[in-house]
Amino acid sequence: MTDKKKRNVKIKISNLVKNFGGDNVLNGFSLSLKKSESLCLIGTSGSGKSVALKCLIGLLSPDSGSITVDDQETIGQSRRQHEAMLKRFGMTFQFGALFDSLPVWENVTFRLRQKEKLNKKEAKEIAGDILSQLGLAHQVLELFPAELSGGMQKRVAIARAIADKPEILLFDEPTSGLDPITSGVINDLILNSVNRIGATTLTISHDMASVRQIADTVAMLHNGRIIWCGPIKDINHTGISEVDQFVNGKPYGPLTTNKRETPQTKQTEISV
Amino acid sequence: MGFFQSLGRSGLRLCHMIGSIALFLVLSLRWCLIPPFYGKQIVRQLIDVGYHSLPVVGLTTLFSGMVLALQSYTGFARFSAEDTVATVVVLSVTRELGPVLAGLMVAGRVGASIAAEIGTMRVTDQIDALETLSTRPMQYLVGPRLIAGTICLPILVLIGNIIGVFGGYLVGIYRLGFNSTVYLSRTLEFLEFSDVMLGLLKAAIFGFIIALMGCYHGYYSGRGAEGVGKATTNAVVSASILILIANYSVTALFFG
DSSP: OOHHHHHHEEEEEEEEEEEETTEEEEEEEEEEEETTOEEEEEOOTTSSHHHHHHHHHTSSOOSEEEEEETTEEOTTOOHHHHHHHHTTEEEEBTTBOOOTTSOHHHHHTHHHHHHHOOOHHHHHHHHHHHHHHTTOOGGGGGOOGGGSOHHHHHHHHHHHHHTTOOSEEEEESTTTTOOHHHHHHHHHHHHHHHHHHTOEEEEEOSOHHHHHHHOSEEEEEETTEEEEEEEGGGGGGOOOHHHHHHHHTOSSSSSOTTOOOOOGGGGOOOOO | OHHHHHHHHHHHHHHHHHHHHHHHHHHHHHHHHSSOOOHHHHHHHIIIIIGGGHHHHHHHHHHHHHHHHHHHHHHHGGGTOGGGHHHHHHHHIIIIIHHHHHHHHHIIIIIHHHHHHHHHHHHTTHHHHHHHTTOOHIIIIIHHHHHHHHHHHHHHHHHHHHHHHHHHHHHHHHTSOOOHHHHHHHHHHSOOHHHHHHHHHHHHHHHHHHHHHHHHHHHTOOSHHHHHHHHHHHHHHHHHHHHHHHHHHHHHHTOO
16 A cells, blocks of 8 residues: 555444354454545444444454554553543444433533533533524423434434534444435434544445435445445446445345344443 | 242342442542532532422421421320420421421432432433533532532431421421420420530431442442432332431431
8 A cells, every 4th residue: 555545534434343142243343434435334233333343433342353544553552542532532322422410411411511511501502503503493402402302313413413512423323213305304313413623533324315316435344354345426326236226125035134133231341 | 949049139239329328428528628619510409309398398397396296295294294394296297207307308309319320321321421511520510419408407307407406396386285494495405416416417327328329329320210210219219228227327327
């Protein structure tokens, strides 16, 4: 790899292995993202996409392999280094993971308030600005997550992830459970937000319409490794039957539909 | 062979749990002492653990004090020692019944609520979200609850003691026909400062145990509603058992 190309790589994941009770969820998972690239990771349910994302951000420790961010190895970092690295990431979770006990404005400015010691008024103004960019009125600021619709929760989760303009954004199924129109709106918001802050983005999605809308590059995960990675325009001509089956949503083919999913209880590693 | 295997498995599980609780205890104590301190969280927990538990603790100790006066009168009347009822009530409530009953009631109310809240945060990825937002879950979630539990329970027990003794007084005066002045003087005559302090020391230990068990079981909660349900049950059961063990240990330590 030339120096110029190497400099352009933001995240490089090499030969990641993650095992849960004898089940190799990731088995030689390798992927790289360029600066400001939007990459979508696709794959069947239980194929390990969320595990890969959690390994990348350090919520799970891989058994072996390497992850570099700006050529800096992140596996085996000290707690302090890991916390410094986390500040460069923003992440949304599949079901929002908004803090139930905090109103919307506190959710959105959670990290900002700790970093910049904002007072309540300043924090509310910032939260209001970010939320209005995402199409939410100021009235939602004082509401609690349980009082919001699914689409609104997704927007608030995105607002929280982008609030302090991170360099890298991770979205775990940002449009799951939403109707097609709201999904389209969320995809637009992700695109606009990402373009505005120039972040490198890794999105997990099952929804091919969303993938086509937001991805520059698509990677497909199967049997713990990437079986295809390329530009979105080539997704229909990969010549790989698994990718073809997934993209076209065919019920029968090489992707087994009754594959045993990774036990969720084993995905929780307690980092204290 | 199967019996020994299952016995061994249970033993290993128990050792794993004890080790895991010990590790959790050390880490949570460490993060309690290191800044940042989340003042707003601590205040919220103080209100939740302390203020909201007051009616439960008050009612429990009130009726315990009342029934204690009746029962001790029944017993002491058999050897003409009725005048010791007030002393028995105050010593039993401050040294034993106040802390233990308040501890068990708060374990049911607060221990369950802590485990359910943290367990739900675990299963809905809120704890992971905290981590991604550069916040240590142990500092943000566990620390404030441990501090609130340790501070609130002695205060609750102190108030509960007063209410319990007052319950005994009401029964003594209006049901058993004691003279009010005599009853009060008997109440204070043999009560020592160390009796109250022993009760409050026990309460602080119980408060810490309740918060620790709630946080531990919630933090390690299994997935789904069943996981949170189990965590809640385990938090209450383990806190209650540990309270009774700690109660005997502290009493034995200061006996005499």
